[in-house]
Amino acid sequence: xxxxxxxxxxxxxxxxxxxxxxxxxxxxxxxxxxxxxxxxxxxxxxxxxxxxxxxxxxxxxxxxxxxxxxxxxxxxxxxxxxxxxxxxxxxxxxxxxxxxxxxxxxxxxxxxxxxxxxxxxxxxxxxxxxxxxxxxxxxxxxxxxxxxxxxxxxxxxxxxxxxxxxxxxxxxxxxxxxxxxxxxxxxxxxxxxxxxxxxxxxxxxxxxxxxxxxxxxxxxxxxxxxxxxxxxxxxxxxxxxxxxxxxxxxxxxxxxxxxxxxxxxxxxxxxxxxxxxxxxxxxxxxxxxxxxxxxxxxxxxxxxxxxxxxxxxxxxxxxxxxxxxxxxxxxxxxxxxxxxxxxxxxxxxxxxxxxxxxxxxxxxxxxxxxxxxxxxxxxxxxxxxxxxxxxxxxxxxxxxxxxxxxxxxxxxx
Numbered sequence: 001x002x003x004x005x006x007x008x009x010x011x012x013x014x015x016x017x018x019x020x021x022x023x024x025x026x027x028x029x030x031x032x033x034x035x036x037x038x039x040x041x042x043x044x045x046x047x048x049x050x051x052x053x054x055x056x057x058x059x060x061x062x063x064x065x066x067x068x069x070x071x072x073x074x075x076x077x078x079x080x081x082x083x084x085x086x087x088x089x090x091x092x093x094x095x096x097x098x099x100x101x102x103x104x105x106x107x108x109x110x111x112x113x114x115x116x117x118x119x120x121x122x123x124x125x126x127x128x129x130x131x132x133x134x135x136x137x138x139x140x141x142x143x144x145x146x147x148x149x150x151x152x153x154x155x156x157x158x159x160x161x162x163x164x165x166x167x168x169x170x171x172x173x174x175x176x177x178x179x180x181x182x183x184x185x186x187x188x189x190x191x192x193x194x195x196x197x198x199x200x201x202x203x204x205x206x207x208x209x210x211x212x213x214x215x216x217x218x219x220x221x222x223x224x225x226x227x228x229x230x231x232x233x234x235x236x237x238x239x240x241x242x243x244x245x246x247x248x249x250x251x252x253x254x255x256x257x258x259x260x261x262x263x264x265x266x267x268x269x270x271x272x273x274x275x276x277x278x279x280x281x282x283x284x285x286x287x288x289x290x291x292x293x294x295x296x297x298x299x300x301x302x303x304x305x306x307x308x309x310x311x312x313x314x315x316x317x318x319x320x321x322x323x324x325x326x327x328x329x330x331x332x333x334x335x336x337x338x339x340x341x342x343x344x345x346x347x348x349x350x351x352x353x354x355x356x357x358x359x360x361x362x363x364x365x366x367x368x369x370x371x372x373x374x375x376x377x378x379x380x381x382x383x384x385x386x387x388x389x390x391x392x393x394x395x396x397x398x399x400x401x402x403x404x405x406x407x408x409x410x411x412x413x
Contacts, residue, residue, distance in 0.1 A: 008392070010078030013372045014041015019200070021045065022095075022102045023079065026053045028156065029136045029185035029216060030108035031075040033192045037104070038078035039364040040373050045098060045389055046079045049086070050407045052382040066353040073352060073379040074361045081380035082389045083407045086117050090406040097393055099124050099131065104196050108136040111150050121211050132199040134192050134212035144213025154216055159184030163220025164227050170240040177240070188219035248290075249297040250274065253329065254308040260329040261313045263304070263320065266290065273323040278307045336360075348375035383407075 009017040019042040023034040031053075038044040046053070058071035068076075084098075085091035096119075099105060105124060107114060114120050121133045121143070138154020139147040160166050160178050170177025195212035203209055221228070227238045230246075238246065243253035248266040265274045271293065275284035283303070287293045293300060308316060313328040320326040330338065341347050345363045352359035364374050386407075390400045 008043045008080065008388075009041045010038050010044070010080075010377045011041040011372050011374060012376075014039075015368060015371050015373070016040040016042040019043065019104065020102045021104045021106065022047060022098050024105065024107035024109070025136075027055060027108065027185070028075060028182050029189045029192075030106055031055075032186050033134070033136065033189035033196075034079065034106055035075045035077065036190065036193045036364070036366075037196075039375065040366065042104075044079040045102075045385075046076065046081045046380065047084050047086075047095065047098070048081055048382060050083055052083075056382065062352060062355045062357055062359065066355050067381050068353055068379060070359065070361070073350075073359060076379035077348075077350065077361065077375050078377045079380055080385035080389060081383055082386045083383035084403070085407045086119065088406045090402055092117065092119060094390070094403050095119065096124070096127055098389075100127050101393070102128065102131060103200065104132045104134065106134045106136070106192065106196070110153060111137060111141060125209060129208060130203055131209040132196050132203065132212060133209065134196045134199075134214065136188050136192050136214050136216065138216050140215030140218060141211075141213045143211050144215075147215070156182040156184035156216075159188070159216035159220045162217045164224040165220050168224065168227055168238050168241055171242045172240050175240070183223065184216055184220050187223050188214050188216045191219050191222075244297070244301075247294070249293045249300065250304060252301060252304075254305050256308050256311055256313040256316060259313045261308060261316045262327055262329060263308075263316075264325040266293075270324055274304075274320070277320060277324065278304070280307075345374060350375060350378045352378065354381070 011017070016037060019037070021034055021037050021042045021044045023030070023044050023046045025031050025034055034044045034046070053072065053076070056068040056072045059069050060071075061069040082098075084094050086095055124133060125131050135141050137150075138152060138158060139149040142150055157178060160183065161176070163184065165183065166176040166178055169179055192212065192214045195214060199210050199212055230236060230238050243262070245251035245266075248264075250271070251264045251266055253260050253262050263274065265271050268288065268290070271287070272284040275281055280303070283300070287296060287300065311319070317326055317328050328334065335341055336347065344365075344367075346365065347360050348363040349358050349360050351357075361375065366373055386404065387400055390403060395403070
């Protein structure tokens with residue numbers, strides 16, 4: 001096989017354009033992590049089983065017979081797909097060849113899945129001592145710390161529940177509520193990227209790779225850090241706060257004439273500015289200190305709400321935003337209409353599957369004024385780049401046929 005495979009970064013000249021990622025992930029947490037790396041220019045080789053990533057069929061779809069839907073497209077853009085059957089000897093050898101030239105391997109299987117395939121971190125690092133290997137599991141990997149729940153499966157919902165974020169989301173009357181987006185997947189994914197990039201930086205100094213272990217439940221607990229110090233310092237068990245904050249006021253959602261805004265004015269200057277806009281300087285004087293505002297929060301909330309209802313959310317945003325932190329509560333339609341998101345390239349339009357249509361997916365929030373990042377390539381068809389990648393690895397035509405034959409045999413079986 002070739003000593004130096006061709007790098008095929010999705011985002012040309014991106015900051016990670018010389019990084020090769022072998023991506024074994026499925027669902028959301030793992031693919032989101034590798035998506036971030038691909039958006040930053042890494043060559044992400046998505047290794048799929050012969051039947052493909054199970055989320056290819058997930059809704060929504062533009063047509064009934066398309067290659068994949070919006071879910072798969074959103075978090076698998078900028079990647080290349082290769083079919084490798086890890087259960088076959090040919091597939092395992094092909095995978096090991098990919099690993100030899102990789103900088104990073106990321107997987108989100110259950111504990112010991114890779115060990116059973118004889119493709120553990122320890123085995124892979126024998127072939128590539130500089131390899132950075134990251135796993136994202138519900139309760140972490142024993143290599144990073146033993147958990148009594150290590151073998152149990154987890155999804156976003158379980159991570160949100162056990163990591164504490166649900167306990168302070170929603171209202172006391174309605175009970176614990178999950179956060180709308182899959183933060184139990186997405187935040188662990190983001191931390192995994194922080195971990196692998198840190199490990200790459202250490203490899204620059206030592207020449208050695210290492211294992212990066214991220215537990216979904218652990219990540220959500222770190223996201224919910226306030227409940228830990230609050231319980232430690234006060235002995236209280238924080239409960240659902242709705243849209244309020246236990247330690248700040250105003251820090252809340254307020255109804256308007258056509259929707260809602262949020263207003264965050266916890267400092268003395270911000271509170272005074274809000275009172276000036278409301279033509280209520282008396283409130284600024286009477287509740288000049290933060291503890292006074294928190295004590296009178298229920299009364300003051302009604303006064304502010306009565307005032308915000310006389311205005312639209314756009315009026316309030318224009319009126320307040322320069323000296324009082326404020327923003328409209330946007331739905332998806334509002335976001336598509338807001339010039340900020342188009343100006344910041346946060347609504348990326350790409351060709352979609354084999355439908356002949358375009359679709360809009362969320363762009364990357366990480367910007368480099370002097371480099372490149374973003375969405376440049378649609379999500380791949382299943383195995384679209386198998387031959388291309390194997391040729392880059394130095395495989396002959398016969399060797400490529402062997403790999404494809406092994407994969408087709410497993411798919412038919």
